[in-house]
Amino acid sequence: MKRVMTCLLLIFCFCGLCGCKKNAEEKKVETEADFVYPTDDISLFCLDEEGNLYAYKKDTGSIGVFDKDGVQIKNIQVAEKEYFTLCYGNGVLYALIAGDGDAMYVNGVCLVEISQEDGSLKTLYENPNAYAAHNLTYGAGRLFFVEREPVETEKSNMLSDLAGRYTYAGERLMSFSLESGRAEELLIDRIKAFTEKDEKTLFVYAYDFDCGKYYFATYEPETGVMGQKSYVGEYFNVFLEDFAYDEENDKLLREEVLKTVLVAMDPAEIENQSSFYNVDGVLGGIGLCCQRGRSYFLLNSKVHRIKNDNYIKEYEPLRIYYNTHVFEIPEGTGFEINMVKVDDETMAMSMMAGDSDYDFLLLSTDSPVAEQIRRVGAYEPLNKVEGVEIYLQNSFEFMKEAATDTNGAVWMLPCDISCDVLVYNPELCKEYGVDLDTKYSNETLYQLQKALEKAEENGNPAYYSYHFKSEYNRLMNMYLADYAVVNGVASFDTPLFRKYSEWYKTERDSSNDNVYRYSYMNPGASAPYLGATEEEVAAYFKEYFSQVAVAATEKKTLSQEYSVSVDGGSYGFLDYDFFSAKPMPSLEEDKQGENLADAYILVVNPKSAHLEEAKEFLTVLTERLIGEESIYRTRVLTGEYNALERKVHEIYGNSRIVFSYPDDVFWKEYLNYLNGEKSLDEVIPELERKLNLYLKE
Amino acid sequence: MLETEAGEQIFRGKVGIAMKKYLLKCRLLLIPSILGVAVFYVLPYLRVIYYSLIENQFSRRFVGLQNYKTVLQNEYFRLALKNSLLLILIAVPVLVAAAFLLSLLLLKMKGYWKLLRIAFIFPMLVPTASVVVVWRTLFDAGESVWPVYLLFIYKNIGLLIILLSAAFSTLDGEVYEAARLDGAHGFALHRKITLPLISPTLLFTVLIGVVYSFKVFRESYLYFGTSYPPDHSYTLQYYMNNHFYKLNYQNLASGAVLTSLIVAVIVVVGVRLQKKFTI
Numbered sequence: 003m004k005r006v007m008t009c010l011l012l013i014f015c016f017c018g019l020c021g022c023k024k025n026a027e028e029k030k031v032e033t034e035a036d037f038v039y040p041t042d043d044i045s046l047f048c049l050d051e052e053g054n055l056y057a058y059k060k061d062t063g064s065i066g067v068f069d070k071d072g073v074q075i076k077n078i079q080v081a082e083k084e085y086f087t088l089c090y091g092n093g094v095l096y097a098l099i100a101g102d103g104d105a106m107y108v109n110g111v112c113l114v115e116i117s118q119e120d121g122s123l124k125t126l127y128e129n130p131n132a133y134a135a136h137n138l139t140y141g142a143g144r145l146f147f148v149e150r151e152p153v154e155t156e157k158s159n160m161l162s163d164l165a166g167r168y169t170y171a172g173e174r175l176m177s178f179s180l181e182s183g184r185a186e187e188l189l190i191d192r193i194k195a196f197t198e199k200d201e202k203t204l205f206v207y208a209y210d211f212d213c214g215k216y217y218f219a220t221y222e223p224e225t226g227v228m229g230q231k232s233y234v235g236e237y238f239n240v241f242l243e244d245f246a247y248d249e250e251n252d253k254l255l256r257e258e259v260l261k262t263v264l265v266a267m268d269p270a271e272i273e274n275q276s277s278f279y280n281v282d283g284v285l286g287g288i289g290l291c292c293q294r295g296r297s298y299f300l301l302n303s304k305v306h307r308i309k310n311d312n313y314i315k316e317y318e319p320l321r322i323y324y325n326t327h328v329f330e331i332p333e334g335t336g337f338e339i340n341m342v343k344v345d346d347e348t349m350a351m352s353m354m355a356g357d358s359d360y361d362f363l364l365l366s367t368d369s370p371v372a373e374q375i376r377r378v379g380a381y382e383p384l385n386k387v388e389g390v391e392i393y394l395q396n397s398f399e400f401m402k403e404a405a406t407d408t409n410g411a412v413w414m415l416p417c418d419i420s421c422d423v424l425v426y427n428p429e430l431c432k433e434y435g436v437d438l439d440t441k442y443s444n445e446t447l448y449q450l451q452k453a454l455e456k457a458e459e460n461g462n463p464a465y466y467s468y469h470f471k472s473e474y475n476r477l478m479n480m481y482l483a484d485y486a487v488v489n490g491v492a493s494f495d496t497p498l499f500r501k502y503s504e505w506y507k508t509e510r511d512s513s514n515d516n517v518y519r520y521s522y523m524n525p526g527a528s529a530p531y532l533g534a535t536e537e538e539v540a541a542y543f544k545e546y547f548s549q550v551a552v553a554a555t556e557k558k559t560l561s562q563e564y565s566v567s568v569d570g571g572s573y574g575f576l577d578y579d580f581f582s583a584k585p586m587p588s589l590e591e592d593k594q595g596e597n598l599a600d601a602y603i604l605v606v607n608p609k610s611a612h613l614e615e616a617k618e619f620l621t622v623l624t625e626r627l628i629g630e631e632s633i634y635r636t637r638v639l640t641g642e643y644n645a646l647e648r649k650v651h652e653i654y655g656n657s658r659i660v661f662s663y664p665d666d667v668f669w670k671e672y673l674n675y676l677n678g679e680k681s682l683d684e685v686i687p688e689l690e691r692k693l694n695l696y697l698k699e
Numbered sequence: 700m701l702e703t704e705a706g707e708q709i710f711r712g713k714v715g716i717a718m719k720k721y722l723l724k725c726r727l728l729l730i731p732s733i734l735g736v737a738v739f740y741v742l743p744y745l746r747v748i749y750y751s752l753i754e755n756q757f758s759r760r761f762v763g764l765q766n767y768k769t770v771l772q773n774e775y776f777r778l779a780l781k782n783s784l785l786l787i788l789i790a791v792p793v794l795v796a797a798a799f800l801l802s803l804l805l806l807k808m809k810g811y812w813k814l815l816r817i818a819f820i821f822p823m824l825v826p827t828a829s830v831v832v833v834w835r836t837l838f839d840a841g842e843s844v845w846p847v848y849l850l851f852i853y854k855n856i857g858l859l860i861i862l863l864s865a866a867f868s869t870l871d872g873e874v875y876e877a878a879r880l881d882g883a884h885g886f887a888l889h890r891k892i893t894l895p896l897i898s899p900t901l902l903f904t905v906l907i908g909v910v911y912s913f914k915v916f917r918e919s920y921l922y923f924g925t926s927y928p929p930d931h932s933y934t935l936q937y938y939m940n941n942h943f944y945k946l947n948y949q950n951l952a953s954g955a956v957l958t959s960l961i962v963a964v965i966v967v968v969g970v971r972l973q974k975k976f977t978i
Contacts, residue, residue, distance in 0.1 A: 350944075350946055353946070354756065354946055354948065356756065374945060374946045375946075377945075377946070377947070378755050378756075378757070378946045378947065378948070379754075379755045379757045379758055380755075380756075380757055380946070381757075608757055664944070666925055666926050666927065667927065670925065671925075691927070691929075691930070692925075692927040695775060695927045695933070696927065696941075698773070698774065698775055699773065699775035699776070699938060699941055699942070
């Protein structure tokens with residue numbers, strides 16, 4: 003009886019402990035809406051101890067004081083100076099400003115106290131030899147800041163380390179004592195920036211010349227003791243001038259201006275970082291503050307406030323094995339994502355071995371591994387993952403079909419699609435004797451190509467990006483997808499296959515030029531940006547694009563590469579109504595079928611050690627993708643789009659995903675023909691034999 | 700001590716204990732080898748059998764012999780099986796016969812000609828890739844299966860010659876003298892004396908040849924340069940290799956188990972024959 007009671011007691015205690023542990027792990031996060039202070043054109047800001055915002059407007063020369071709810075308490079008119087940074091400490095407002103020098107470059111730096119009554123400035127410290135300053139912070143009766151003095155090129159070269167992406171720019175970490183009124187340099191080698199950790203400790207960001215890496219470390223100014231250095235990784239954006247410390251979450255925060263995200267880093271292990279907040283706009287790049295678990299930053303010249311808890315996730319990093327880097331995982335999901343590039347074989351072996359080291363596979367559907375994953379069931383079904391069904395409903399129908407296995411399981415998430423689209427200027431093409439609106443086929447495109455090449459020899463300025471030689475991959479893939487297998491049997495001995503093979507080989511053998519010979523397309527490099535007005539730049543691009551006759555484009559070309567952003571204006575194919583678009587022509591003129599598309603897919607590892615986190619990441623990702631409407635992916639468009647964009651959307655929507663065969667089955671043998679080693683009559687039976695073997699073994 | 704019955708019993712008891720201790724030591728010393736065989740051969744083989752009985756490694760649904768049925772019904776598995784058996788039925792006898800004749804010839808050589816036997820070891824030492832390069836210049840890849848058969852014979856004849864030469868060296872010359880005195884000469888001498896005496900080794904070389912015929916994949920793959928060789932050379936190894944790359948582990952496992960059963964049957968039959976013909 004005693005034993006029974008003891009056992010029962012132990013079981014009860016054990017259950018209780020498990021429950022307690024679980025409760026301890028469940029950190030309740032109170033959501034708080036993001037807040038935007040109702041004042042714009044802000045160039046600098048700081049916070050006082052109560053959380054009131056002091057925002058400096060350069061054009062009015064004033065500092066507005068706002069409470070937590072954005073209600074303006076005060077407006078301080080300050081002297082017209084160049085202000086580098088602001089800070090509030092012990093009831094006093096401080097600033098670093100440029101000196102009164104009238105040199106073009108080095109005007110000195112002053113540390114001033116700003117009167118909150120009349121905005122007058124009281125100089126506390128001045129360095130006439132400095133040219134810039136940043137990172138002003140108050141702690142334990144001292145002010146800390148980084149100032150920069152000019153340095154001779156020779157000295158800069160000597161102290162710099164280009165291999166480690168470090169350039170010495172004359173930075174010095176200064177400490178100003180309010181009591182003694184004296185400033186002294188804190189000797190930290192190759193300092194770049196710092197932030198306050200607490201009253202007595204700073205976090206510094208500097209370069210370790212011996213290791214050849216940047217690092218973060220704590221530093222106590224009073225004792226001069228530096229904590230353990232945490233080095234940054236290979237892909238860290240080292241050009242960092244401003245960062246902040248979130249005491250509540252124990253994270254260092256910084257802005258990734260180019261990626262428009264906020265990033266949280268583990269101070270002890272800097273390489274553990276995640277972009278937790280995505281912004282739509284231009285980040286200020288400076289002035290990032292953190293107070294009581296909230297981040298304050300400049301976005302589109304307005305001060306924004308967010309509660310970090312709402313976005314920073316305390317999950318283990320997720321690892322993605324990828325073999326194609328065309329799809330960029332969106333930033334700002336709150337998850338730390340480690341991307342590891344592997345080849346097809348490693349990817350397949352990891353999958354089949356039940357490796358739990360990775361959480362996702364990111365690959366393209368034209369990789370043979372993609373089809374194998376579906377066939378062998380090496381995936382975690384996503385049917386019950388929140389957001390996936392809605393995302394698939396929101397995407398093109400064919401994406402949903404491709405994502406669904408024969409047993410109804412959703413085996414992958416198609417994050418992005420790319421297919422070829424022909425963009426052309428009908429009127430310009432007619433000038434070269436080809437009317438693509440009336441007659442559209444590979445033959446007419448070829449005719450147009452020849453006409454443009456001939457005209458080019460005579461100095462014709464028309465631009466084009468289409469060449470039959472670069473089409474053979476697409477044409478053969480089309481044949482493989484639609485014609486190569488008839489009733490389960492390989493079929494290459496057809497007039498269609500022979501026609502295109504012979505045509506391509508003739509074209510390939512006849513030309514002495516580079517295979518990808520086509521006229522110069524990219525306007526970005528030669529565009530007159532400097533000193534030009536927005537109207538002039540727009541006119542330049544319009545003139546340029548009006549001379550483009552035809553271009554075989556993929557999504558990257560349509561949306562990014564040739565879409566040049568200048569001063570907020572974007573110039574690309576889709577911006578001009580003199581273009582039309584069509585899907586790439588089918589092999590048979592009178593049978594315009596569906597365009598072939600490649601999808602970039604995410605597959606969840608069923609053996610992942612972080613399966614729940616991986617699913618949660620998918621939920622966040624699908625939410626993000628649904629929110630970003632795209633003519634290349636979204637089924638029903640709700641935004642405003644021009645006719646050409648809608649046409650491209652229609653073309654994309656009328657596509658299908660086809661999985662490819664291994665190279666050994668078709669391309670290896672076919673190349674023997676293209677290289678002249680075998681005749682078509684020798685190659686065709688081999689192709690049929692191999693494909694039959696592949697399909698039926 | 701042995702003079703009395705009691706003494707004898709004591710003696711036997713002591714011997715028994717000593718024997719038991721000895722056997723225990725033997726068993727303990729065998730454990731590392733057994734463990735190694737178990738971990739690297741037995742357990743993986745059991746795992747392969749398990750894979751052959753499930754739908755896939757992810758769902759792990761038991762499907763019984765369905766995978767075997769699929770494999771046996773597959774025309775290309777049957778083609779591979781046929782080609783593998785043809786390799787055994789044609790190339791192995793040729794290999795053994797050639798090795799036998801060459802061993803006999805080398806036996807009769809005297810002086811420096813004896814060093815010629817070393818030359819037959821070279822094929823075993825030369826990397827297969829190098830041999831294939833030469834083969835591709837000599838033969839036209841794809842037209843016939845004989846280049847692969849010759850490659851198999853070329854690579855393995857050295858080992859068989861060593862085995863048979865060792866067997867010949869154990870033969871007692873007096874037996875031959877006696878046979879000659881009885882009037883036996885030439886072929887009759889070898890048919891009546893040599894073959895029966897070396898039959899265990901001969902059967903062993905046949906078994907080696909059969910087992911090695913299942914390992915000829917590397918040579919064939921390099922020779923044809925593709926995972927999809929001409930039909931006449933498409934063997935069981937290609938079938939399994941291609942399914943490995945297709946990640947179809949169930950077909951691979953079923954094919955492997957079937958192949959191992961075939962090899963096991965051949966080896967068992969061979970061993971029984973060897974015992975029957977051993978003098």
